[in-house]
Each structure stands twice: as C-alpha cells, then as structure tokens.
Amino acid sequence: MADRYRGGVPVVELRGAVALLGNFPALAGVDLTVESGEVVLLRGPNGAGKTTLLRLCAGLVRPESGSVEVLGHDLVVERRSVRRRVALLGHATGLYDDLTITQNVHFWARAAGLPVSEATGRVDAALLRMGLSERLLGQPVHTLSAGQRRRASLAALVVRRPELWLLDEPHAGLDQSGRDVVDGLVGDAVAVGATVLVSSHELDRVAGLGPRVVTISGGVVVADTGPADRGGSHD
Amino acid sequence: MAGRDERPGTTGSRGSRLLGCVALTCLAVLGVLAFVLTGPDVRIHPTTGEEFGQFDAVRMLYLHVPMAVLMYTSFMLCAVASVGVLVKRTPWWDVMAHSAAEVGTVLCGLVLVTGSIWGRPVWNTWWEWGDVRLMTTLVLFLLFAGYLALRRTTTDPRRQERQAAVVALVAVLDIPLVNRSVAWWENRTLHQRSTLEELKIEDLTLFTLMFGFLAFGLVVWWLTLQRFRVGWLERAAIDHAVGSAMAERRSETSADELDAAIGVTDEQAGEASP
C-alpha cells in the first residue's frame, strides 16, 4: 500500500490526557499516537472512557490536564477550529426529527460551510453512497427506523469530507446491509487517506481492514497492538 | 486574604476574627446611637404650630441607607468579578462573583424590608408601585435571585462559571433600562417627598448616619470574606474529590481485565497480519 504519511505529523497525539465528566475522571491519563491514514479500533468494557476519548479528539470535551493535539491543533488552548476537519458519529443521530433526510443533510452540508452549488452535488452523492432509497428521502426523520437514521447521520458527515473519522459504535443496532454500508464507509475513508478511530464491540467486522487495536480500561490505555503494517508499535 | 491560618474545616482566621469583633462592636454602638441617643424627627409646622415629621420611623434611615449603598457596591463587585471570569477564567474571580452576588442579594432583600417598614408609617402604605427606587430595587432583587438559582442548578461551579458571568452582566446592563422605564412611568415618587435633604441632618444624626456606613461596611466586608472562603473551600473539596476519583479509576484495571484484554488482542493481531 502506498505510504500515506503526511509530513510526519501525527493526526492524534495524546499524552497523559485527563478528561472529566462532571467530577468523574472519564479519562485518567491517556497516551495515544495515531498516524495519518491509520485505522484504529478502540476496545474496552463499558464505562472505560471510549466515548469520552472520541469526544475529546473531536474537540467537544475540554482536556483537564495533559496534552491533546489533533490534526496539529492544540486542543488545550483552543478547541473550535479542529471541529470542521473531524467527523464524529455518536450515539445520538444529530438530525432534526421534523425535517426530511434530504433537508437534514443539505442543512448540515451548508452549516459546514459548503456553498450551495457544491452542496447539492455532494449531498446527492452521499445519499446514494449510503444506500438510502428515493422513497425515504422525502420523509420526516422521525418516521424512519434506527438503521435508516444511522445511514442519514453518516451521509451528513460524508458530505464534509473530514480528515479524521471518529465512530462511536457505528454497527450497533444495524442489520447486515447497514453494517456493510459502514464498512464500505471506512474503506472509502481509508482510500482517500483519512484516519479512522472506531469504537466497537464487533471485532470481526472491522478486522478485515487490518486495524490496530487499542484497549482502554479505567480511563487509560492498557494495550495497543501498534500499527499493523509498519512493523512494531509506535507508542 | 490577610492572615489566613485556617484550621481545616473553618474559614476563620486571626484577621477575620478581629474584623468580626470590631464589626459587631460597631453594630452595637450603632444600635445605641440610632435607637436611643438620636431623637425622633419632630418638626413644628410654621403656620399651624402642629408637630409633624417622621417621628420614630426616621431611625430606619440609619439602617436602610447604608445597606442600599453597600448593596450597589456588592453588585458592582459581582459585575467586575464576572468580567474577570470571562477574561481570565480563574477560580478566584468566579468565587468572588458568587460571593458578592449572594451578599448583595441578601442586602437587597433587607433594603426592601427596611424600606417597607420605614415607608409604612411615613407614606401610609407598605408598597408603592410608582416609586422609582422601590421598583428598581425589586427588579434588581429578582435578577440576582435568578442568578443564584442558576448557580444552584449544579453543584460543580466549573461547569457554569462562564454562563453565570454572562447572566450577571446582562442583569447589570439591564438596570439602567429598568431605571429609565420606571422613572418615565410615573412622575411622582415617594422618595422625592421625603428626601434626606428635607430631614434636618445635623450633628448627631449626621454622625450616626456616617457611623452606620462604617458599621455596615465592616459587617459586609466580614460577610463577603467568609462567603468567599466557603466558596474557596468548596472548590478545594471538588478538586480533592476529583483527585481521589482519578486514583481510584486508574486502579480499576485489575490484573484479570488486563490479561483478558491482552489475550484477545494477541488473537486479533494474529488474524490481522497478512
């Protein structure tokens, strides 16, 4: 595979990162380095801090201490500017229930700063890629199933062409074809050189892409297989 | 904060105890001055020769006026501290803002009560809707009661210190608007009917009033200091709780979990290698 290194600056670099949820230390000192183009699988028991870790990298959670650098931005100093370059798929849909899928995705494309002319084309392409049929597009989101909403959420993220994907249990609640769509998405992302962090319990699904597996427990990294095709671990 | 030799669990210190004693003494002296030594406001009408005036009600003057001035001072302090929170975002500014707001709100309530007590015998009513200062003070009370309610919605001050600061500043910005609107609303105002100038403020009355400022000033200083220290200790307690939660969390990773985790990932790595 072609070397996708971009100037040697890691996409994600955490050193002793601590993050709080209220008074609870969800992350108690995480060390993690992710290079450009990698696919990283996050594993760990419930409550280990996987979701908080993803939200931290997205710039939504304030680092309490330690150093957090994502795509060259120092998130301890300033969190807003990194967000546009990152896509976070969380447990919530991020969609407005009363609007249709098309209206939602179009809104999110424009909100991300795309001009109208470009937005329409990308929106159509994204909806097609996510396998959402014409019939569904014109219906309000609240009438759709969880799987269809998940695809719509992903479509809204795809249009932004992010450099870093943060997927929090993307397979949960999806049927077979839905999971295929998610895997295809990860494949697409890798193909264009984006970096992907996936938190999932479904090891065998993501394994096919040869990811690195990072295990989190008690708010710290306890195991890390290291980048698979670069020989040896990097942390 | 000078002379802080806090024993764990108290907010007292040599400096603050001294301040408290002096303040209490001054309050006692003020009480004597206001309620015993000064005379009631009795005036002789120039033409009819009858006695009129505020009589004993005027004694409220010595409580009400100093408290009103100190109330405004506290709220101004809160506003300044709120700006500090937004600009600097250190705990000191936030605890100061909260403390000043609490003390100010208590003073505001007392101003309304003493004003009402003072007003009843003099104006013949407990409340008067058209009075500028009464209305402004009432709205001020409501604004800061809302601020305090906001701060109570969560026990962790760090989550909402900036939000609270915005609310405090909006409240302070609103005051001139309230003042203007009420002032235009009614031309008459009871406060004008019996102003300080009308009373014969001379010698002992003047001294008592000035002493009132001193006494209440010391009391408010002491209150704000203590409240600040309580807030500071609350913060320290939270930091401490977070610290011990951190230690606990790190030790969560038991040996079994580690083995299980590593065991699976070896398997996984085995599958993944080309």
Next chain:
Amino acid sequence: MTEVRRFLADARLVAVRDLRIEFRSRVVVGQVVPFALLVLVLFGFALDADHRTLRTFASGLFWVAVLLSALLAVHRSAALEQSDGTLDALRMSGLPPAALFMGKAIAVFVQLVLLEVVLMGGLFVLYGVEVVDPALLVAAGLLAGVAVAATGTLYGALASGPGVRETLLPILLLPVLAPVLIAATRAFDDALGAAAVDGWAWTGLLAVAALIATVVGTLAHGVLIED
C-alpha cells in the same frame, strides 16, 4: 464585506431551518397561539369586566399574554437543539455561534410577530379596542418583539446543560424583560388611545432595548453553548 454576507447567509440558513421545522410540527401555531388567546379569555373572566374597563387595561393584558407565550416559544426553540445531539452536531459543524444565535432569534421573532397579530385580533374582538395610531402600534410591536426574541434566545441557550433548567428560563427571563413590558404597554396605551402618554418616546426605549439585546446575544451566545 464577504464576512458579513457569510454571516447573514448562515443566519438565514438557521432561521429557515427553524421556521421549516415549525411549519412541519406546528407547535407555535397549534399550541402557543391558542394558549395566548386563552390567557386573554381568562383575564376577561377574572376581571369580570365590561368593555370599557377591558379597554383601559388592554395593552397591559396583551403584553402579559405575549410574554407568557414567548416563554413557551423560546423554550420550544431551545428544545430543538437539546434532543438527538443536534447541539453537538452544530458545534462540530463550525457554524459561528453568532450566526446560530441570529438565525434562531429571527425565527422566534417571526413566530412572535405572528402571535402578536393574532392577539391583536383577539383584542379587537374580545375587548373592543380601537387603534388610534397604527404606525406606533406596529413600530412598538416589532421592536418589543425583537427585544423579547433576542433576550429569550440568549437565555434559551442556558436551557441546554446539567441540572433542572426548565423552570429556570422564566425566572431569568421575565425580570430582564420588565422594562420591555413597561415600555411596550405604555406605547400601546398611546396607540390605542387608552392613556395620554408619549408613545414614541417609549418606542425609543424599546429600540434601545432591542439593540442591546441583539448585540449582547450575538456576542454571548457562543459562551453559553460551550462548557
């Protein structure tokens, strides 16, 4: 200048979205407006009055009804961002918080104007008022609407956060809007011929309040949605 155009375009995007959602869900039209009319009716019952008395108090009753209904409308506007993680998505999108504020405030303003129009109709029918100065009525109505919408949207952002916040919005918002209530009532008194006051001076005060509310809201909204 392109920054301003960008800002306006973003604000318009948000405003259109909120109004579109309202069009679909009909919460304001179907629930808030009837509530407002109901308040007018209740006043009629409670005051047990004839037309003349009601005409004297009409402006005050009108604006109290508007304020109470505005609480509902603002709450609804804020609630749109609380469910389904849309607030997080908005923060991730990079949309400037100032534009988000402006868009939401505009949407609330449009809803409030609609509300005022319907309530005005209610005043005609139920209380028998007559309009002496329509220009003053419109000016005061619009400016008060801006002040209420802007302040409400700013405080609505506080609704998304930890702790019980639902009952917080009224106790924060209503005292701040006290001068708007006073000024709008006086202006309407003049416009409806109920009192001999200078309605245009009061409208000037409303303009100042509206301006301050908009400026503060634009600057401060970003602070309130972050933690």
